[in-house]
């Protein structure tokens with residue numbers, strides 16, 4: 001018989017003993033979070049015959065490194081591992097399935113399944129939508145003979161796309177709607193609580209001490225206020241989102257495109273005489289080749305709709321090795337006319353987006369940017385975008401899926417910024433042009449003049 005000796009530290013013991021509906025553990029680096037999660041789930045599997053457990057991390061490589069390898073070692077001779085199902089099967093009928101939710105929609109694969117226990121490792125890497133979708137699968141599976149009230153366990157650090165939803169429930173303890181305070185327990189654990197590191201790897205503490213200040217406060221001391229949260233706190237669905245928006249008479253229509261094989265996001269916008277922009281349609285689809293994306297954009301545009309230009313990511317003008325053609329050439333060849341290169345100055349661009357969102361908020365006036373409620377992905381991603389931890393005024397590029405719609409919006413609003421005409425073209429004063437970015441095809445004059 002194989003014997004494994006496991007001695008939890010004081011905080012891990014509290015985590016093991018918690019039977020709250022939602023228990024979160026950690027809040028800083030190296031506090032023994034992953035160890036606690038792994039061991040807790042294994043103990044549950046051994047103790048409750050037939051229990052069905054799901055352990056999640058955001059991405060597959062993280063899951064493999066963080067849990068799969070150590071669990072295979074720990075459970076060798078105790079539970080069988082099925083690589084195809086990514087699950088450990090115990091002789092008592094219990095099961096621990098390992099999963100990941102890389103993109104937002106990956107979480108839907110667990111819909112309709114039932115797990116008495118769900119563990120979310122690094123919960124702040126998950127979005128609130130993913131958390132909420134998973135709570136639906138946290139229910140009796142029907143395989144257990146003993147009574148067991150379903151629960152979820154979380155480990156977490158401050159920062160990340162899920163900072164707000166974890167902090168609100170577990171740290172600030174601000175509850176909404178039907179959320180019950182007694183369902184939520186947070187056990188704070190710092191590296192100083194982890195005797196394994198304190199005894200075997202004290203240099204790790206030095207490494208944490210040497211982090212830049214905000215990060216050190218968060219990662220060493222578990223300070224949830226050290227990080228700035230949402231990149232666009234100015235975004236307020238009450239102000240900026242409208243159902244069935246009405247477009248201004250005679251407004252100028254244009255599109256903004258962030259193309260990628262992983263995701264294509266195209267936004268249809270309309271700007272009125274006062275410079276107010278309405279985003280009234282979106283295309284958001286993964287796996288589209290350049291020509292397919294162009295075709296879909298054309299098809300999604302009404303036949304009688306005049307779209308003056310499509311501002312698109314500058315990398316589309318680079319030649320592709322495989323074809324020798326640029327994305328711009330392929331897309332215009334498919335019929336997507338009047339494409340112009342976006343101004344990709346990120347920091348200026350984000351500042352412009354922020355100004356549009358903020359405009360009017362101080363004195364209750366109409367915002368300069370309105371989004372139709374049908375633009376679901378733009379509305380979903382804008383509040384989830386985070387600050388880049390290294391470049392103070394930039395948005396984080398992770399999770400990457402969240403960046404496409406905000407980037408398309410940035411291109412859109414940047415295309416409306418007046419750029420002084422270069423000297424030699426400055427013959428008629430007061431006229432602004434999108435000079436260097438514009439492709440001088442038909443319609444050019446029209447959108448310059450607007």
Ligand SMILES: Nc1ncnc2c1ncn2[C@@H]1O[C@H](COP(=O)(O)OP(=O)(O)OP(=O)(O)O)[C@@H](O)[C@H]1O
Nearest residue numbers: 007008009028029030031032033034035036196197
């Ligand atoms: N009770 C314990 N007994 C033995 N080893 C432990 C115990 N708790 C933690 N460890 C070990 O301490 C190290 C750090 O623990 P762990 O990886 O769980 O921390 P963490 O909080 O998840 O860290 P990170 O913030 O880097 O994700 C690991 O080598 C882990 O195996």
Ligand SMILES: [Mg+2]
Nearest residue numbers: 033034035066
């Ligand atoms: Mg960990």
